Amino acid sequence: MLAAQRRDLLLARLRQDQRVVAKDVAAELDVSEDTIRRDLRDLAAAGLCQRVYGGALPASPAVADYPTRRGVGVASKQRVAAAAAALIQPGTTVVVDGGTTALAVIQVLPTTLAATVVTHSPTVAAALAQHPAVEVYLLGGRLFKHSVVTCGAAAVEAAQAVNADVFLLGVTGVHPDAGLTTGDADEAAMKRALARRSADTYVLASAEKIGAASRFTVLPITAVAGIVTDAPADDDTVRRLTEADIPIIHA
Template sequence: MLAAHRRDLLLGRLRTDGRLVAKDLAAELGVSEDSVRRDLRELAAAGLCQRVYGGALPASPAVADSAARRSVAVESKERVAARAAGLVRPGSTVLLDGGTTALAVTRALPRELTATVVTHSPAVAVALVEHPGVEVQLIGGRLFKHSVVACGAAAVEAAQLVTADVFLLGVTGVHAEAGLTTGDADEAAMKRALARRAADTYVLASVEKIGAASPFAVLPLSAVTGVVTDAPDDDPAVRDLRAAGVDVLRA
């Protein structure tokens, strides 16, 4: 089998099975594990998969910059945002992550809501100006321009002063094996810092993030209260999440 044909087969298998195991594929195709690993390196370099120990997982399309993500899975994000907005109780303190789904949450919040929202996203903070009963506290630090959020040591230190009822967490990948992942190490560290300051953490997971993975781990699935998604119940990745004990909240 030509290398190009083999890589096409790997991509098809990745779409079907949701993961690739290099050892098993090498035995099935009658090639060396080194050949399969080389194929996976090339696919990963092209952004077509996310390499993990022993194989590969689907790469998340949500690692594009903020401007590009605005046109990805728009309706899915709105459904997830509407469900997540229902988790914000009157009088509560909410940590709201950055990203396009978090922005959709601001639009889904009731106009009459009274609450305190703490965020490290300038865009989220500005959007909440339209909610007269919402007090907004903005965490500052180094601006990570890719996602338009504050990160770095100053932001993590400021997060330690916050105590919240709930954190609405944005990630780029939600996978039963890889857990919660994102595309930048500093951003992942900031998300962990925020999660430590909330009683409950819910993941905002539009359909393109379910079953996908990115390079940097944020949290294990066991560290969050639930995952809010509109991915169908018969999606194999959703079934895997439920089998792993994750509370999946349907949007």
């Protein structure tokens, strides 16, 4: 089998099984594991998979820059946003992550909602500037331009003053094996800091993030109160999460 054919097969397996185990594919094709690992390295370099120990997982399309992500899965994000907005109760303090799904949540909040929003996203804060009843706290720090959020030591220190009821967490990947992941180490650390300051964390997971993985772990799946997603109930990842007793909020 030619290299291009092997890579096509690997991509098909990623779509079908949401993971590839190198030794299993090597045995099936009667080639060395090194050969499969080289193929996976090439696919990872092209952004088509996320390599992990022993194989690979599907790469998340959500690791693109902010302007590109605004055009990805728009309808899916709107469905997730509508379901997540219902988690914000009057009088509560809510931490809202950065990202396009978080911005969609802000855009559907009722104008009568009186609550406090803490965010490290200037974009989210600006979107709330005209809301008549939501008080906004913007956490400062180094601006991570890729996602348009603050992170780094100053932002993590600012988060220590927060005590929130709910954290709406954005990630780029939700996978039963890899957990909740994102593409930048500092951003992952900031998300963890915000989760530690919140009573309950809910994941904003539009369909393209379900079953995908990125380089850096934010939290294990079991560390959150629920996952808000519009992925169908019969999706393999959703099924595995449900079997693991992870609460799924269907959008």
